[in-house]
Amino acid sequence: MDDSGNLKPPASREMVCYNCQGVADPADCYQAARCSKGEVCETHEDITDNGSMSFDMGCLSRQACEAIGHHLPFGRRHVVKRYELCRGCCDKRDNCNSEFCSMKKGITNMTAIDHLVVTPSHLTALLGSRVKYICKFDPQTNETMSMTWTFTDLFGNVTHIYTHDVQPPALKFYVKSVETSDSGTYTCEARLGSWSWSASGNLTVVAAxxxxxxxxxxxxxxxxxxxxxxxxxxxxxxxxxxxxxxxxxxxxxxxxxxxxxxxxxxxxxxxxxxxxxxxxxxxxxxxxxxxxxxxxxxxxxIPTIVLAPQDQQVHLQDVVGLKCEATGTPTATVHWIFSSLEQLRSLSE
The missing domain is CATH 2.60.40.10 (Immunoglobulins)
Incomplete structure (x- = not known):
């Protein structure tokens, strides 16, 4: 700062820059150093002996940054073999070299991204059927993340299925024709620098x-x-x-x-x-x-007689008609029985 409290021009002030070697992500650097006059903040990505990525951060002269073609105040990526590496310089503000090359760039509150979801969380599937699992954040984030599917069988054995870098972080997984040995837990893990999230879905395969x-x-x-x-x-x-x-x-x-x-x-x-x-x-x-x-x-x-035959007095040789109607379920059957007067009198005595 000058005497008036204003930021000095980059060429005339001593910048403070993050200064770390071999960190997994620029956002993981918490050490800073004061640079010499004419130096700016710089970050560059390297490939380690085991093939993983690391970042070196510190001070570098403005002339060196300009000589290697870096455009202040932004970083840029260049391709080395099949890897895409990031190098960059900046002089916009102190400690600005954590603002590019980071997988975490743009995330102001990492703890706000805390809801990784696997759907379905519980599934019972028929033997030979096709199942699908989806792993994503809710709400969704637009960061590029490394996502991994693993499978843990019913005996506790863990198998790595595959790992993929995706943006936005969402990953699908299919089992085309499930067997009983596919019963277990499918776990999705998302990584962003030193941060990680995981969620699981359980599968039960039945011979229905x-x-x-x-x-x-x-x-x-x-x-x-x-x-x-x-x-x-x-x-x-x-x-x-x-x-x-x-x-x-x-x-x-x-x-x-x-x-x-x-x-x-x-x-x-x-x-x-x-x-x-x-x-x-x-x-x-x-x-x-x-x-x-x-x-x-x-x-x-029970059958019920709804129309009973009536007593009649007739002359000899007259035609006589008697009616009897009954109801019931099933349909009642009516039977007629003849008894003489002598038989009726004997039954009543």
């Missing part, structure tokens, strides 16, 4: 099955009696069981009187009425779909 071993049985009962329908099912995953009542063209779900049993489900009607007559369905469902089995309930009511 679904069957109704014994469906409800057709019954005929008298009105007022108790009726029980049973349904024995099996399947993997364990199927759910529901009941429906079909009366003509109307189908309704049954809730009352339904209980779950160790082998399926049971449905009870304590006192049947004529309105309970119809078709009863047992439906068993899991990820394979739905199977059904049906039974017919017939409700009988």
């Amino acid at each position: 099955s679904l069957d109704i071993i014994q469906g409800p049985k057709t019954q005929t009962v008298q009105e007022g009696r108790r009726v029980t329908f049973s349904c024995v099912v099996s399947g993997n995953p364990t199927p759910s069981t529901t009941w429906q009542f079909v009366n003509g063209t109307t189908t309704s779900n049954i809730i009352n009187g339904v209980t779950t049993t160790p082998t399926g489900s049971q449905m009870v009607i304590d006192a049947v009425s004529r309105g309970d007559a119809g078709i009863y369905k047992c439906l068993s469902s899991n990820i394979l779909g739905t199977k059904e089995s049906l039974a017919v309930l017939t409700v009988e009511d």
Whole structure:
């Protein structure tokens, strides 16, 4: 600063620059040094012996920066073999050499990027089916990150699937035809310098099955009696069981009187009425779909004579007509029995 508190021109002031050797990312450098007059802040990227990237940061003369073609105050990247390296100088402000070449550039609050999500988080898949996992940040960020998928099987063995640098950080992973050995945990890890995030999704592979071993049985009962329908099912995953009542063209779900049993489900009607007559369905469902089995309930009511024959006095040789009508379910059958007056008198004595 000059006597008035203003920043001195770059050529006449001594800059303060971050000064670190071999850091993984310029944003990870916390040491600073005062440069000589005529020097500016500089950062350049190198390839280590093991093939990883590191950064050297410090002071460099303005003439040297200009001689190697750096454009102040920005850094730029150049290609060495298949790697893209960054070198740059700046004189805009003290410690400005952490503002370029960094994978973390533009992030003012790293802890704000804390929600890496893998979807689905839990998945049950059929043997031989295709599954897809997606790994991304929510909300999304536009930083370039190194992202890795790994798989941990049910015995704890960890397998590296693949690593990829992506921008924005979002990575998909497919299993085209799952086997039982694919059951386990798929973990996605995102790295940005010294920061890292991870999220996982669990996969369970099942050889699915679904069957109704014994469906409800057709019954005929008298009105007022108790009726029980049973349904024995099996399947993997364990199927759910529901009941429906079909009366003509109307189908309704049954809730009352339904209980779950160790082998399926049971449905009870304590006192049947004529309105309970119809078709009863047992439906068993899991990820394979739905199977059904049906039974017919017939409700009988005791025959009732609604029109009885009447006593008549006729002359000999007259034609006599007697009527008798009865109702009932099933349809009542009317039988006629003749008894003489002598037989009736003997029965009444």
